[in-house]
Amino acid sequence: MTKIDLAGLGIAEAKNLMSRGELSSRELLSAYQSEIKNKNPELNAYLEIFSDSFEAAEEIDENLKKGAEPRALEGIPFAIKDNILIKDKICSAGSRMLQNYTASYDAYVIEKLKEAGAIFLGRTNMDEFAMGSSTENSAFGISRNPYDVLRVPGGSSGGSAVAVAANMALAALGSDTGGSIRQPAGFCGLVGLKPSYGAVSRSGLIAMASSLDQIGPLAKTVDDAELVFNVIKGKDPKDASSVDYDEQSDKRGKKIDDSKFKIGVPKEFFGEGIDEDVRKITDDAIDTLKGLGHEIKEVHLPRAPYALAAYYIIVPAEVSANLARYDGVRYGLYKSGKDLIDDYFKTRALGLGREVKRRIILGTYVLSVGFRDAYYGRAGKIRMLIKKDFENVFKEVDALIAPVSPQPAFKIGEKINDPLAMYLEDIFLVPVNLAGVPALSLPFGYVKRDNRKLPVGVQLIGQWFSESTLFEIGRQLEAHR
Numbered sequence: 001m002t003k004i005d006l007a008g009l010g011i012a013e014a015k016n017l018m019s020r021g022e023l024s025s026r027e028l029l030s031a032y033q034s035e036i037k038n039k040n041p042e043l044n045a046y047l048e049i050f051s052d053s054f055e056a057a058e059e060i061d062e063n064l065k066k067g068a069e070p071r072a073l074e075g076i077p078f079a080i081k082d083n084i085l086i087k088d089k090i091c092s093a094g095s096r097m098l099q100n101y102t103a104s105y106d107a108y109v110i111e112k113l114k115e116a117g118a119i120f121l122g123r124t125n126m127d128e129f130a131m132g133s134s135t136e137n138s139a140f141g142i143s144r145n146p147y148d149v150l151r152v153p154g155g156s157s158g159g160s161a162v163a164v165a166a167n168m169a170l171a172a173l174g175s176d177t178g179g180s181i182r183q184p185a186g187f188c189g190l191v192g193l194k195p196s197y198g199a200v201s202r203s204g205l206i207a208m209a210s211s212l213d214q215i216g217p218l219a220k221t222v223d224d225a226e227l228v229f230n231v232i233k234g235k236d237p238k239d240a241s242s243v244d245y246d247e248q249s250d251k252r253g254k255k256i257d258d259s260k261f262k263i264g265v266p267k268e269f270f271g272e273g274i275d276e277d278v279r280k281i282t283d284d285a286i287d288t289l290k291g292l293g294h295e296i297k298e299v300h301l302p303r304a305p306y307a308l309a310a311y312y313i314i315v316p317a318e319v320s321a322n323l324a325r326y327d328g329v330r331y332g333l334y335k336s337g338k339d340l341i342d343d344y345f346k347t348r349a350l351g352l353g354r355e356v357k358r359r360i361i362l363g364t365y366v367l368s369v370g371f372r373d374a375y376y377g378r379a380g381k382i383r384m385l386i387k388k389d390f391e392n393v394f395k396e397v398d399a400l401i402a403p404v405s406p407q408p409a410f411k412i413g414e415k416i417n418d419p420l421a422m423y424l425e426d427i428f429l430v431p432v433n434l435a436g437v438p439a440l441s442l443p444f445g446y447v448k449r450d451n452r453k454l455p456v457g458v459q460l461i462g463q464w465f466s467e468s469t470l471f472e473i474g475r476q477l478e479a480h481r
Helices: 011-019 025-043 053-065 109-113 158-165 182-188 222-232 245-252 275-293 304-325 340-351 354-364 373-391 419-426 430-435 467-479
Strands: 046-049 077-081 120-123 171-178 192-196 216-217 263-264 295-299 399-403 437-450 452-462
Touching: 011 025, 011 222, 025 046, 025 053, 025 120, 046 158, 053 120, 053 275, 077 158, 109 222, 120 158, 158 171, 158 182, 158 216, 171 192, 171 222, 182 192, 182 437, 182 452, 192 222, 192 467, 216 222, 222 437, 222 467, 263 275, 275 295, 275 399, 275 437, 275 452, 275 467, 295 452, 304 354, 304 373, 304 419, 304 430, 354 373, 373 430, 437 467, 452 467
Parallel strands: 077 120, 077 171, 263 295, 263 399
Antiparallel strands: 046 120, 171 216, 192 216, 192 437, 399 452, 437 452
16 A cells, blocks of 8 residues: 555545555545544544445445546545535534434535545534634534644634645535635635636535525645536536536636736735735735736726625625525424424524524614615625626736735634624625635745744635636646745
8 A cells, every 4th residue: 555645645646546556545535534533523624424435435446446437536535514415414504403404415516526436524514504704603613723723724614624734635615605715725725716606506505695605625736626626617407597617718718828917916905904924925926926927917996895894784685585494394403482483483592603693683684674775785786896896807907816814814712702803804805706706715825823834825816717717827826835
């Protein structure tokens, strides 16, 4: 058996080792299971480890021995965020409300991963119903950053990020509604992609804010993230918002050739409040791109400062509508009261956490009679103006570069009791979701805090369906960091 260096292992290398017979899928799975056993009790990345993963690995090994052609993700161990449905597995969305809910079908992305030969290690921890930026809002305990266990891994896809960063999975899926893939990737030293809205089907994703949610990969390298994205993208008849990706990419994305790119630096993303070390690392990334021959240009997204306010009206409104179904009658937790209304009160009081209740109350308020136009309607107009700003900017440049977060990973408990401080963590992230454009987070340096090295990510933002451009620029940054 080949000695496995999990820290340096990528998907392509793992596939090559298996195809040459130097490594079996079972051996690879065993290595990750061992890491999970040793590290998960402290890091709490996984909520459940699947017991049938070895059966899938053995089947793959048998097929490879018979000479079967390896598929795109043959034998690759994945971690799956706990809001993505896997048939016959519990999918709780990090909530007591769904702690015993068993999925009756596979999400579209799970079907695609299965077809590509992926193996599922387990389901990962997350902020309840994807509401949070630290994974502290999970009903099943906090996850911890593998670089410093006293700090958060980011959220809401914190468990998926920890699993990959701590070598407890080779890749993972998360979801990104307002930075929930990119921020954990930045805090944990990973590559994370938030795809263009519609590039990846939301079928089988437990909804938080349907007009913003997108599933995407977390991986160690740009190549790995691109490979996973190419497997899961595409039109799905079960999701009307999904598109034929290749058709849209040909229509709107720039073709990759030998020319250099024009890369914009949005002035509004470099104002006050950015940690000095984070600013320096982002500036270093910009200088690196300039040194590689790309044209760097300052650009403006004038409505970006209003994005956070608009986001925290639109999202709670959609949360209020989407979570109305969790009433204890149809499925999920149920607590009996003296009448039907009391059933609702008792079930939702026990089943939903503080942050979820906060957003439901806010969302119900902004949708109520007399306030809908003043709040929700106005936020929708701001959203369209933000999208227009991106359209204008992408007439001048091919991509944008910006920080992922204003600071490195913060300490557990530091912001959890201050919702506004927590929401400000999303300040560089939510404009992307409101506009529906793709963005790639990748690590580009480290800062030292409390004698610990903490990773810092930079964010590349592209025009609609131009993920290939982001991957190309990301590879160049990755090679020179």
